[in-house]
Amino acid sequence: MNRRLSAFNVTSLVIGFAFLYLPILLLVLYSFNASRLVTVWGGFSTQWYGALFRNEALMEAAWVTLRVAFLSATLATVLGTLAALALTRYGRFPGRTLFTGMVYAPMVMPEVITGLSLLLFFVAVDFDRGFWTITLAHTTLTMCFVTVVVQSRLMTFDRSLEEAAMDLGAPPLRTFFSVTLPLIAPSIVAGFLLAFTLSMDDLVIASFNAGPGATTLPIKIYSAVRLGLSPEVNAASAILIGIVTLGVISATLLSKRSILSSRRNAH
């Protein structure tokens, strides 16, 4: 088979990538623009990054975003892993199909609906909106992604390893912590990173559930842009893109490695 790329293939590749990434590239490029005018190139400068770090409102929003992302990702990882364990280990329990559907629902549910319903819920139980409501809302959103990642690892898990541990005298809980957990850890970390990045760049659900005193970076950027484009926002976005890219790449590598190692051990 001819593996060389034809001119047609190269062209489609370039057009495809350009379509996907040109806007992002432009944004990153203009974050290094010396000119205050966003659309006019005035030479290379990192001054907007400096300005960004002096902008307390933006920095405050960034700090909130990081804390929300970390906390919600942690919660989602614990809950998502437990859900994955229930789905792979308890076989057929009554209501399994319903449970599976409910776990995966937030994945396909329009974000506006999720955001709105959570808002209604928090209002109904009289929960003051702010840091905690965003965190809880993000946990709801990201849990299912952790479940998917961890579940796919558990499906290829050799159960006789756990039986061997029990046979050698380890009670179920100790078996879980000394054998199961270390072996599925890469997929759990991957799930965490995925949840973290999802929480970081979410705008819709966060804006429904944010309150006074707790604004996340995406909300801040969105409202800043409505007042006009500013190179500072470009700089903030560029950093955000960097973090998200890093998170997604490590998550992909980790889950790939985890599945590869489980396959290798099967032989």
Added chain:
Amino acid sequence: MRRSFAPWANPDAKPLIRFENVTKRFGDSTAVDHLSLNIFEGEFFCLLGPSGCGKTTLMRMLAGFETPTEGTITLGDQNLAGVPPYRRPVNMMFQSYALFPHMSVEKNIAFGLKQDGMPKDQIADRVGEMLRLVQLEKLARRYPSQLSGGQRQRVALARALAKKPKVLLLDEPLGALDKKLREETQFELMDIQHDLHMTFVVVTHDQEEAMTMADRIAVMDHGRIVQVATPGEIYEQPKTRFIAEFVGDVNIIEGHVQGQENGLWRVKTSSAEVPLTIDDPDEVLHSGQAVAIAVRPEKMVIQRDPPGQGAINVLTGEVWDIGYLGDWTVYRVKLATGEILRVTRANASRFVQSPIEWDEQVYVTFAPDAAVILAE
């Protein structure tokens, strides 16, 4: 020394493991069906049977991974009902070895000892002892993915032996090894079992493996035990046609009982003109009963010249096939009825004057006590 070991023949001996009327059902299918079995201390016991016969389920019930639907299992004086696997004085070597991939060889072996809260220096001593036993001292710090199949098998064995269990369960222990290594390992396992005076229960579908290693074999079929006996008895006195055909090669000749003369059974068959004479005094049969006569290929004699007047158990046919195996030659002889007999002859001398050839008319005979009568 080993020959005299036969606690099952002693009515006063107390079995170590007792299965009493044990049944295990998975939904509609019955894996183990009202099974009773005694295994004695120090025995090398083999559960032998085709796949799906329930042997693995039986072993998993002993390890505690499955609970019997009915019946009781006792180990020593302890009823095992409700005892979880991690509290049973039984260890298992898994078919897949189930080595912990994130632990080195020594950590794998130490795992069980750690669970018992053994002090660190004692663990180190015991691990060293186990590594010497399976000759893996040099590989202590390797990980399972860095080992060959044979080495992994040894680590799995060492890990299961480390806690000095009362009973060691081995699930198809040699299944993943190649033929040469398998043979060596069979003898090693026997030596280890003998030296440690431990009770071994092995599940296998390989009859040769069972014959080589076991003190006694239980042949299982469809969730039941068909026969429990020493390898010799299983081979020479199979109870049923299934066992005769499952263990080793056999020629089956079907016929009907004609009667008994001088303690010998006369069986009328379509394969021979004269009724066959069989010396199997333990069988209780009645005239006209349909039976199968089982004769092992090596117990039949093949010859070119007609046997003398009054010779018994003579079958005539022509040579259909000859297979030369070096130590043995296998003759396939086709009788007038179309049946094909398998006859083997040891090649005791290097040269034969005029060997039996293809398509030759031959006579096959066997002694009355070479055959076993199996009631249909």
